[in-house]
Amino acid sequence: MNHWNRDLDRLQRSGIRRFTNMAKEVPGCVMLTIGEPDFDTPEPICQAAAQALKEGHTHYAPNQGDPELLQAIADFESARGMACEPGQVLVTVGATGALYTALTGVLEPGDQVIVPSPAFSLYESIATAAGAETVRLDLSETGLQIDYAALAAAIGPRTRAIVLNSPCNPTGTVLSEESLAAVKEAVLGKPIWVICDNVYAGVCDGPCPDLTLDPQLRDQVLLCQSFSKPYAMTGWRLGYLIGPQALMDRLLLLHAAQVASVPTFVQKAGVAALRTDVSAMAAEYRRRRDWCMARLERMGLPFIRPQGAFYIFLDIRALPVSAEAFCTRAIREAGVALVPGTCFGAEGFVRLSYCCSPSALEVGMARLETFLFSL
Numbered sequence: 001m002n003h004w005n006r007d008l009d010r011l012q013r014s015g016i017r018r019f020t021n022m023a024k025e026v027p028g029c030v031m032l033t034i035g036e037p038d039f040d041t042p043e044p045i046c047q048a049a050a051q052a053l054k055e056g057h058t059h060y061a062p063n064q065g066d067p068e069l070l071q072a073i074a075d076f077e078s079a080r081g082m083a084c085e086p087g088q089v090l091v092t093v094g095a096t097g098a099l100y101t102a103l104t105g106v107l108e109p110g111d112q113v114i115v116p117s118p119a120f121s122l123y124e125s126i127a128t129a130a131g132a133e134t135v136r137l138d139l140s141e142t143g144l145q146i147d148y149a150a151l152a153a154a155i156g157p158r159t160r161a162i163v164l165n166s167p168c169n170p171t172g173t174v175l176s177e178e179s180l181a182a183v184k185e186a187v188l189g190k191p192i193w194v195i196c197d198n199v200y201a202g203v204c205d206g207p208c209p210d211l212t213l214d215p216q217l218r219d220q221v222l223l224c225q226s227f228s229k230p231y232a233m234t235g236w237r238l239g240y241l242i243g244p245q246a247l248m249d250r251l252l253l254l255h256a257a258q259v260a261s262v263p264t265f266v267q268k269a270g271v272a273a274l275r276t277d278v279s280a281m282a283a284e285y286r287r288r289r290d291w292c293m294a295r296l297e298r299m300g301l302p303f304i305r306p307q308g309a310f311y312i313f314l315d316i317r318a319l320p321v322s323a324e325a326f327c328t329r330a331i332r333e334a335g336v337a338l339v340p341g342t343c344f345g346a347e348g349f350v351r352l353s354y355c356c357s358p359s360a361l362e363v364g365m366a367r368l369e370t371f372l373f374s375l
């Protein structure tokens, strides 16, 4: 048998996983690669799941999601300013599931999706699997913000969506009001979806400018959200998607064909999560970020100042190595693992994740400094 969807041959392994696996082969290597909080899931959330299991919440959930969670999400988002009804919410397998359903639901083969870059590679993988084309909008020359003229030039007759990720993985940059105004001006009233990946909105200096809150774009905006990062629930695989009713009615059927529904007791834990105060974790990430930035300044290594997420994008353009070589050698010669910017579409940069434990961070930064001197 040699027949399969040829688009699958264009899919690439996640670079983050590739470098993490390389690091696992080096005993004692400090992992500053993956966006995996070192915190355990808060106790009330775990208790809610245990209680749900005891109460027999082990059967299929409705395709759309547990009604209690749908209501809790709609209340949570409406309180934040994205007015929505429970009927517009779809509970998904992480934000990955939300993005998969959103992108495969709106893109047809040959369509184009605009991805401001550097960017998380998942968007391009999903677009590829859908037979669509990713148009990278390079933000490196515009301070990582979106310029109206550049965006307008990237939009063509086949453009069907733009993905916005703010705060951004890998740069930690928050899109400014001006960037969002540029997006709005370029897409308003056109058949182009604005897909907002807001998974790091809870790990940020303050509320971020956000097109999901703009009433004029209500018929064009989709929100992809996750419990993974703010609640330290990466392994639970819980997220959600919100959008206009007519589209959500169709995406529900697609989601039903993809995963049927999300585990029932995990959804009960999601209800508890939305009631849990996780501001102390967010504050701790900020403390670690500030510590890292001060340490990098002492090392003399330039970087992009992040406003959110838990990554720092290190600028190695002045060094005599490529990003891939830098990361491979840092693992093998210094025992510290980072991810090359090429995995996000940016040569000359390296991503450092600081959501690991402070002690690992301290050792990792000391090793990074020693490695820099050796170059």
Ligand code: PLP
Pocket: 035, 093, 094, 095, 096, 097, 120, 165, 168, 169, 197, 199, 225, 226, 227, 228, 234, 238, 239
């Ligand atoms: N979007 C971004 C920008 C991410 O960094 C991640 C995970 O790292 C995801 C989406 C997927 O998150 P989830 O764990 O909810 O699938």
